[in-house]
Amino acid sequence: MKMAFLISGCTRHTQPLSINKDNVMREEKHVPRRAIEVKFFKRLAPPLVAAFLVLSPISTTPVSGAQIVDIQRGGTLFRQACIGCHDAGGNIIQPASTLFTKDLQRNGVDTEEAIYRVTYYGKGRMPGFGKECMPRGQCTFGARLGDEEIKLLAEFVKLQADQGWPSIETREK
Ligand code: HEC
Numbered sequence: 730m731k732m733a734f735l736i737s738g739c740t741r742h743t744q745p746l747s748i749n750k751d752n753v754m755r756e757e758k759h760v761p762r763r764a765i766e767v768k769f770f771k772r773l774a775p776p777l778v779a780a781f782l783v784l785s786p787i788s789t790t791p792v793s794g795a796q797i798v799d800i801q802r803g804g805t806l807f808r809q810a811c812i813g814c815h816d817a818g819g820n821i822i823q824p825a826s827t828l829f830t831k832d833l834q835r836n837g838v839d840t841e842e843a844i845y846r847v848t849y850y851g852k853g854r855m856p857g858f859g860k861e862c863m864p865r866g867q868c869t870f871g872a873r874l875g876d877e878e879i880k881l882l883a884e885f886v887k888l889q890a891d892q893g894w895p896s897i898e899t900r901e902k
Pocket residue numbers: 807810811812813814815820822823825826827828829832833834836838844847848852853854855856858882883886
């Protein structure tokens with residue numbers, strides 16, 4: 730399922746991933762017969778997506794090794810600092826402020842810069858994680874994050890939002 734992280738800039742790739750997501754959703758309903766199919770598809774999906782990415786002439790932005798590493802680092806940071814409130818891109822405290830594009834747009838947080846700012850300084854009941862986050866009451870009592878880390882997070886969140894949060898990987902750790 731790591732492949733879900735690797736998709737960058739190729740909006741047309743949302744199709745195979747949303748199929749994958751549907752399967753996952755079906756699985757949650759515990760339909761026994763479907764479960765077998767789902768298992769089959771889940772096993773097949775990553776190589777299919779991989780092949781699609783490699784072969785696809787549509788993609789004008791090939792994903793470089795460095796980008797993959799960045800996305801994975803962003804994912805790791807997300808699991809460490811954000812997943813408590815934003816599991817799978819949701820928002821357990823404020824359900825109308827998820828990390829899905831629809832909410833991000835409505836709330837004016839749909840650019841990497843805006844996501845960076847919210848993550849750095851916080852907003853409402855979300856604490857800021859930046860080293861120079863101000864005022865103190867708005868900032869996390871936990872570990873602060875470096876500027877570079879917040880940048881990776883902003884990239885990760887934006888990418889995930891663009892793809893409709895395809896990766897269920899974020900739930901694993
Ligand atoms: C303690 C819970 C909590 C944690 C941890 C948390 N957030 Fe949030 N987040 C919120 C809340 C609550 C909001 C809504 C704030 C508002 O709009 O007033 C929010 C909003 C956001 C938004 C804007 C969403 C929108 O639709 O307006 C982004 C982007 C965001 N968080 C990113 C992050 C990132 C990245 C991390 C990890 C570094 C993180 N959050 C950690 C609670 C949290």
